[in-house]
Amino acid sequence: MRRLLSYAALLPFLLSAPRAQGSTPPAQYDRLANGATLIVSEQTNLPIVIVQVTLDAGARLDPPEKAGLASLTADLLTEGTSKRSASKISDAVDFLGASLAAGADTDYASVSLGVLKKDLPAGLDLLTDILLHPQFADAEIARRREAVLAGIRAAEDNPGKVAQKAFQRALFGSGPYGHPVEGTVESVPRITRSDIQAFYSRYYRPGRAIITVVGDVAAAEIRAQLESALGGWNGGTGETFEYPAFTTPAKHLVTIDKPITQANIILGERGVARDNPDYYAITVMNYILGGGGFSSRLLDNIRTQGGLAYSVASFFTVNKAPGSFQVVMQTKSASADEAVKRARAEIDRIRREPVKDEELSEAKRYLTGSFPLRLDSDRKIAGFLSQVELYGLGRDYADTYAQRINAVTKDDVLRVAEKYVDPAQLILVVVGDLAKTPLSGMTAEGGAPVTTMQPQAEK
Numbered sequence: 001m002r003r004l005l006s007y008a009a010l011l012p013f014l015l016s017a018p019r020a021q022g023s024t025p026p027a028q029y030d031r032l033a034n035g036a037t038l039i040v041s042e043q044t045n046l047p048i049v050i051v052q053v054t055l056d057a058g059a060r061l062d063p064p065e066k067a068g069l070a071s072l073t074a075d076l077l078t079e080g081t082s083k084r085s086a087s088k089i090s091d092a093v094d095f096l097g098a099s100l101a102a103g104a105d106t107d108y109a110s111v112s113l114g115v116l117k118k119d120l121p122a123g124l125d126l127l128t129d130i131l132l133h134p135q136f137a138d139a140e141i142a143r144r145r146e147a148v149l150a151g152i153r154a155a156e157d158n159p160g161k162v163a164q165k166a167f168q169r170a171l172f173g174s175g176p177y178g179h180p181v182e183g184t185v186e187s188v189p190r191i192t193r194s195d196i197q198a199f200y201s202r203y204y205r206p207g208r209a210i211i212t213v214v215g216d217v218a219a220a221e222i223r224a225q226l227e228s229a230l231g232g233w234n235g236g237t238g239e240t241f242e243y244p245a246f247t248t249p250a251k252h253l254v255t256i257d258k259p260i261t262q263a264n265i266i267l268g269e270r271g272v273a274r275d276n277p278d279y280y281a282i283t284v285m286n287y288i289l290g291g292g293g294f295s296s297r298l299l300d301n302i303r304t305q306g307g308l309a310y311s312v313a314s315f316f317t318v319n320k321a322p323g324s325f326q327v328v329m330q331t332k333s334a335s336a337d338e339a340v341k342r343a344r345a346e347i348d349r350i351r352r353e354p355v356k357d358e359e360l361s362e363a364k365r366y367l368t369g370s371f372p373l374r375l376d377s378d379r380k381i382a383g384f385l386s387q388v389e390l391y392g393l394g395r396d397y398a399d400t401y402a403q404r405i406n407a408v409t410k411d412d413v414l415r416v417a418e419k420y421v422d423p424a425q426l427i428l429v430v431v432g433d434l435a436k437t438p439l440s441g442m443t444a445e446g447g448a449p450v451t452t453m454q455p456q457a458e459k
Contacts, residue, residue: 025385025398026042027395032206032226035206037389038213039211041385042217047117048115049123049214049216051112052211053110055110055210056107056208056241056390057070057073057199058108059179059181060176060177060241060321064179066183066187067180069199070181071103071148071181071182072145072191073199074102074109076196077111077130077134078100078101079143080135080136081134086140096119096122096123097116097119098114098119099114099115100114105181107319111127114379117217121225131204132233136197136200141196152184152185159432160328162264163328166266167324167326168180170251173247173249176243202238202239205236206230206234206235206236208238210390212386214379214382215378246270251427255431255437255439258433260431262432263330264329265327265429267340268327269427272322273319273320274319275391276322278416280407281412283367285350285355287363289350289417291314292362295359295362296314298314298342301345301346302331302339302342306342309330310330314326314328333437334436334437336438337438347423347426348423350417355413367405368401368406371398
């Protein structure tokens, strides 16, 4: 994400007051004349306003051969418009003591502004300028493209990132979630100005936008300002994205040889979508398995009892369509086989045996007790309200979260573990010194096809 930030703006953001536990931020919902959804949460504790525009224009929309298109398009929004150069945009942000950012994630792109209440009109002029009038100048495209490629190449020295990219490819192939948001060294050079302009025209439409405003401003006031500022933004919703059918991975073991002392390991499979009704039970189950830090089973087995890894964790990536379930760890090359066996054993155990009462209680206490941290600043509230709307989680989500977590039973945990974690489908990715990393026993019973790969930077 490209972020322009005046450090004078940091203090008020850091001083945003916490909200009451479990309470939905007060918000009014509306729709602008051009079709954009408008959410306004008036927060008068500080004289600041956060405006976040969330667009259905994420990396899942990238053509397979041009991965990174959504990310590059979003990054370039702050790199010049028809009336402001990149340097003038930066100067304007500094002058206002504001923050301005644009970027893309897997499911969405976003443009956000943080500004003092007194400077809101000038801030909105800046925000709408980069949103509605990006120039996509050839020189800026070339510069950003090289910066992206430099970042991709640098990431090849990070074995954890190498493993993550290999896991994505193995699980999702050429599907919408099969490539990194930033693209690859092969795909980014293929992206042209015409591609960027076409992507922008196709997906940066008001009917695909959620505009969330949080701060010291009334709903009627900001609506009038936005109707005026965005009056020329038209185009409806554009085309509907259809997810391709999921293809079961052909390869269950991927090894990547790198001369490093520790093996970086990912063990995982397809997960669930964010709107899955079992999400709450899955969250509790995963906390007990590997999401709960020092209280998790994986860390206790592999680190505390086995002394095999400094860190080990499990998590679900949740998207508009099913994401992934992953167990991620690093261990000495010689102990990789044993660490994987222990991880498999814990996955198998949580599918066969009910969890203990104290495990269930600890998971619920943490998950409900930490929830208010998602709402402890105006910026977090803006992001929270935007994503609740984007993923269709229900506008009472914050009010009902604790209730739904507390309603999860031991039978629920066992049920979702059996349903959503399948040892036979687990993909194993190992990045390490393969000559020193034993692989026996790493595949599921009966064996599985093996792919040996080299990191892109070493090709």
